[in-house]
Amino acid sequence: MVGMRDVAKQAGVSVSTVSLVVNNAGYVSDDMRARVEAAMHQLNYIPNELARNLYRNRTNTIGIIVPTILHPFFATLTAHMQRELAKRGLKTMLCSTADVATGESEYVNMLQRHMMDGIIMAAHTEHQPDYWTSIRRPIVAFDRILGTGIPAVHSDHEAGGRMIARQLIDSGVRHAVLVGGPRSQFTQSMTFPTVRYHLTVEHMLAGAGIACDYVEAGSVTDVVAHEATATAIFERYPDVDAIIGSDVVASVALQEAGRRGIAVPGDLQIIAYDGTLAADLAGKKLTVVRQDFPAIAAALAEQMDQQIEAFDTSKRERRGESADSSADSSVVADAATSVDAADQAGKAEPANRSAEPGVVIPVTFIPGETTR
Amino acid sequence: MVGMRDVAKQAGVSVSTVSLVVNNAGYVSDDMRARVEAAMHQLNYIPNELARNLYRNRTNTIGIIVPTILHPFFATLTAHMQRELAKRGLKTMLCSTADVATGESEYVNMLQRHMMDGIIMAAHTEHQPDYWTSIRRPIVAFDRILGTGIPAVHSDHEAGGRMIARQLIDSGVRHAVLVGGPRSQFTQSMTFPTVRYHLTVEHMLAGAGIACDYVEAGSVTDVVAHEATATAIFERYPDVDAIIGSDVVASVALQEAGRRGIAVPGDLQIIAYDGTLAADLAGKKLTVVRQDFPAIAAALAEQMDQQIEAFDTSKRERRGESADSSADSSVVADAATSVDAADQAGKAEPANRSAEPGVVIPVTFIPGETTR
DNA sequence: CTGAAAGCGCTTACAG
DNA sequence: CTGAAAGCGCTTACAG
Numbered sequence: 001m002v003g004m005r006d007v008a009k010q011a012g013v014s015v016s017t018v019s020l021v022v023n024n025a026g027y028v029s030d031d032m033r034a035r036v037e038a039a040m041h042q043l044n045y046i047p048n049e050l051a052r053n054l055y056r057n058r059t060n061t062i063g064i065i066v067p068t069i070l071h072p073f074f075a076t077l078t079a080h081m082q083r084e085l086a087k088r089g090l091k092t093m094l095c096s097t098a099d100v101a102t103g104e105s106e107y108v109n110m111l112q113r114h115m116m117d118g119i120i121m122a123a124h125t126e127h128q129p130d131y132w133t134s135i136r137r138p139i140v141a142f143d144r145i146l147g148t149g150i151p152a153v154h155s156d157h158e159a160g161g162r163m164i165a166r167q168l169i170d171s172g173v174r175h176a177v178l179v180g181g182p183r184s185q186f187t188q189s190m191t192f193p194t195v196r197y198h199l200t201v202e203h204m205l206a207g208a209g210i211a212c213d214y215v216e217a218g219s220v221t222d223v224v225a226h227e228a229t230a231t232a233i234f235e236r237y238p239d240v241d242a243i244i245g246s247d248v249v250a251s252v253a254l255q256e257a258g259r260r261g262i263a264v265p266g267d268l269q270i271i272a273y274d275g276t277l278a279a280d281l282a283g284k285k286l287t288v289v290r291q292d293f294p295a296i297a298a299a300l301a302e303q304m305d306q307q308i309e310a311f312d313t314s315k316r317e318r319r320g321e322s323a324d325s326s327a328d329s330s331v332v333a334d335a336a337t338s339v340d341a342a343d344q345a346g347k348a349e350p351a352n353r354s355a356e357p358g359v360v361i362p363v364t365f366i367p368g369e370t371t372r
Numbered sequence: 373m374v375g376m377r378d379v380a381k382q383a384g385v386s387v388s389t390v391s392l393v394v395n396n397a398g399y400v401s402d403d404m405r406a407r408v409e410a411a412m413h414q415l416n417y418i419p420n421e422l423a424r425n426l427y428r429n430r431t432n433t434i435g436i437i438v439p440t441i442l443h444p445f446f447a448t449l450t451a452h453m454q455r456e457l458a459k460r461g462l463k464t465m466l467c468s469t470a471d472v473a474t475g476e477s478e479y480v481n482m483l484q485r486h487m488m489d490g491i492i493m494a495a496h497t498e499h500q501p502d503y504w505t506s507i508r509r510p511i512v513a514f515d516r517i518l519g520t521g522i523p524a525v526h527s528d529h530e531a532g533g534r535m536i537a538r539q540l541i542d543s544g545v546r547h548a549v550l551v552g553g554p555r556s557q558f559t560q561s562m563t564f565p566t567v568r569y570h571l572t573v574e575h576m577l578a579g580a581g582i583a584c585d586y587v588e589a590g591s592v593t594d595v596v597a598h599e600a601t602a603t604a605i606f607e608r609y610p611d612v613d614a615i616i617g618s619d620v621v622a623s624v625a626l627q628e629a630g631r632r633g634i635a636v637p638g639d640l641q642i643i644a645y646d647g648t649l650a651a652d653l654a655g656k657k658l659t660v661v662r663q664d665f666p667a668i669a670a671a672l673a674e675q676m677d678q679q680i681e682a683f684d685t686s687k688r689e690r691r692g693e694s695a696d697s698s699a700d701s702s703v704v705a706d707a708a709t710s711v712d713a714a715d716q717a718g719k720a721e722p723a724n725r726s727a728e729p730g731v732v733i734p735v736t737f738i739p740g741e742t743t744r
Numbered sequence: 745c746t747g748a749a750a751g752c753g754c755t756t757a758c759a760g
Numbered sequence: 761c762t763g764a765a766a767g768c769g770c771t772t773a774c775a776g
Contacts, residue, residue, distance in 0.1 A: 001429075001769095003768095003769055003770085004769065004770065005769080013746080013747085014746065014747040014748075015747085015748095015769090015770080015771095016746070016747055016748080016749095016771085016772085017745090017746060017747075018770095019770065019771060019772085020745095020746090020771095022770090023771080025771095025772095026745085026746095026772095027745050027746090028745070028746085029745060029746085032745080032746080046481075046484045046485060047485060047769085047770075048429075048485060048486050048768090048769055048770070049482070049485040049486055049487045049770095050422070050425045050426045050429065050431070050486050050487070050768085050769075050770090051426055051752085051768075051769035051770035051771085052769085052770060052771075053422045053425065053426070053752095053770095054420075054422045054423055054425070054426045054752050054753065054754085054768085054769085054770080055751080055752045055769090055770060055771050055772085056752085056770095056771085057373075057420075057422065057752075057753090059422070059487075061465070068451055069441055069447050069450060069451045069454075070447065070448060070451045070649060072444070072447075072649075075441050075442065075444075075447040076442060078441060078466070079440055079441050079442045079468065079471070082441075082466055082468055082471050083468075083470075083471035086471050086472050091465060091482070091487075092465070092466045093433070093463060093464070093465055093466070094450070094454055094464045094465070094466045096451065096454055096455075098455075099451070099454050099455035099458050100458045109418075110421070110463070112418045113418055113419060113420060113421040114420050114421055114422050115421045115422070115431075115463075223649055223652075224652070227652070248649075248653060251653035251654075252652075252653065254655070255653070255654070255655060255656065255657070258655060258656065277442060277444075277595055277620075278650070278653055280595075280596070280599070280624075281620060281623035281624065281627070281650055281653060281654060282623075282627070282653060282654065282655065283626070283627060283630060283654065283655025283656070284627065284630065284655070285627070373753095375752095375753055375754085376753065376754065377753080385762080385763085386762065386763045386764075387753090387754080387755095387763085387764095388755085388756085388762070388763055388764080388765095389761090389762060389763075390754095391754065391755060391756085392755095392761095392762090394754090395755080397755095397756095398756095398761085398762095399761050399762090400761070400762085401761060401762085404761080404762080419753085419754075420752090420753055420754070421754095422752085422753075422754090423752075423753035423754035423755085423768085424753085424754060424755075425754095425768095426752085426753085426754080426768050426769065426770085427753090427754060427755050427756085427767080427768045428754095428755085428768085429768075429769090
């Protein structure tokens with residue numbers, strides 16, 4: 001492998017000079033620059049990024065933790081995330097918890113070993129908040145609340161819920177069925193913002209005197225399980241006239257309705273939550289509440305930038321000040337500060353654990369062929 | 373940041389010893405080990421992988437280059453790939469060409485800068501074979517032929533074509549329409565194995581006296597464009613009674629057929645090529661030719677292992693022998709050798725540019741609700 | 745403007 | 761079994 005030393009020798013200069021040329025930094029005479037560049041071309045020199053990484057203690061890589069990209073929702077999120085990160089010169093490490101035995105810990109470990117500069121956390125976690133806050137490295141949560149000081153981004157699910165309820169009420173629905181994750185998660189002090197759309201719909205339908213049942217869909221990592229869910233709905237609630245669930249759930253529900261000869265949207269309306277490509281590939285164009293993936297990705301990237309910056313700053317300060325171990329605590333303080341600032345830029349609200357707002361992204365109701 | 377030096381100091385030993393303990397290598401007395409481990413716990417020491425990476429000149433990261441994971445095909449491939457790599461302790465860098473201005477060059481560059489140990493190439497490329505062969509780093513191609521010595525893995529598209537033709541002929545189809553990539557690619561000396569299934573179907577239908585037209589689908593990165601394609605087919609060929617295309621194309625074709633009141637499979641049969649989740653979410657369960665993603669991913673990972681090994685070996689040899697620059701050529705030689713070995717393990721055939729076999733994975737015909 | 749030196753945090757021969 | 765030393769390939773103060 002040809003290194004900087006080889007180039008320096010070939011050009012008859014020092015490695016320092018080669019480095020300056022490569023990085024286009026400092027002052028280098030035109031003569032020197034020309035000689036170095038000639039040598040680089042002759043030897044076909046390509047800098048080794050690993051050495052840089054070590055020195056800078058940076059990899060310019062962000063991990064995105066999702067359950068699996070087999071699910072269209074996470075594939076869409078990941079794709080937009082990658083684009084947004086690439087804009088900022090950051091690479092994307094794909095971290096899917098369904099594909100590693102150790103789950104997210106594996107990736108948190110990589111974060112701590114400095115193989116990544118930060119992680120976007122978009123998968124379910126069993127870990128308690130103190131686990132997350134004790135990591136002290138850049139973390140941004142998507143659609144969940146991990147702990148104080150860890151910035152979060154999520155869609156405006158309450159608005160989504162209102163849009164759905166409005167549609168159902170206005171079109172005269174009498175028995176709606178909501179499909180979602182394990183109901184047990186609902187009690188976890190609102191850790192999962194998604195829950196809010198279900199609760200909103202239930203609340204509004206109750207107010208309008210409309211029957212509303214909840215059915216648990218299979219795990220998000222086991223997409224095939226959703227098919228059983230669709231069948232179960234029709235068996236259990238023969239009079240159902242509205243089904244609301246993720247794109248995947250809505251698609252299989254529509255397919256099953258077709259098989260049973262149930263007219264959509266005449267006798268059954270279907271609303272898909274998410275609005276990924278999957279909603280366009282179903283038997284009919286699904287009516288969707290679309291999450292704004294580009295905006296979500298931009299917000300996540302923005303928060304990540306701030307987190308990285310915050311942890312970086314404190315490191316520099318630490319150098320300037322004392323080098324004792326207690327300085328560590330300043331890292332978290334800095335990070336927390338940055339989060340508060342972000343919150344205020346987005347939505348000014350007090351940030352306590354049970355109702356930490358994070359950055360909220362609007363959703364859109366897009367009528368399709370499955371609602372009246 | 374607490375480093376090995378801090379641990380060594382705390383434990384009253386040398387860094388070498390700490391290193392040995394951390395890596396569980398060499399001989400360390402129980403006493404030393406205990407002291408070091410205690411110190412590591414006290415200080416909450418976590419090794420910095422970047423330093424290791426530099427020393428070993430390895431990141432244990434593999435890039436997978438795809439057009440975009442918004443497309444279910446590439447999402448599925450990537451998901452399985454990640455799982456397969458994780459099994460081998462390798463991380464997955466997501467490299468989608470649709471999301472970076474510079475396309476694949478960006479990622480090839482990262483490969484050369486040693487930010488990744490190898491790349492799986494599954495996206496379209498305009499580069500000529502000599503571009504790829506001159507890179508001299510581990511590369512494995514999926515469903516395309518990049519150049520001599522670069523191992524390739526692809527499905528048995530000819531078998532897929534035969535399965536499709538058989539179904540069409542047996543069910544009495546009279547006018548089939550194939551949807552696929554730009555027809556211009558067909559001439560590029562069979563660079564794209566996918567082409568083979570189209571050619572096989574065309575050939576067999578011609579032999580049976582069945583009309584067969586070809587329609588170009590929009591770019592794979594622009595999934596929405598497929599909808600226009602579906603509409604165009606019905607406009608242009610009102611008597612079409614069979615449509616064959618990717619899962620996405622088949623889904624929108626089915627949807628459009630429904631809108632036009634065309635009975636499927638009564639008046640129109642639809643066969644989806646790929647067999648991803650998308651085929652299960654369409655209006656009916658699509659009949660598919662399923663590519664064996666787990667097997668494909670396993671084969672790709674296997675080839676990648678061999679490539680990495682081959683390039684590694686030659687590096688070690690080079691050290692043992694002379695350190696002159698001409699030794700570089702041995703790298704490619706070694707890599708090529710490894711490929712030949714792989715070919716022989718899979719399918720013994722001569723490997724020339726125009727018909728390089730690579731590893732061929734069987735496909736499966738799975739009848740659904742869209743064929744008779 | 746240029747170069748010698750120290751160092752990023754770890755690993756690995758090599759003496760002892 | 762343990763430690764001092766050199767080195768992975770580059771960057772960055774710091775003298776000149």
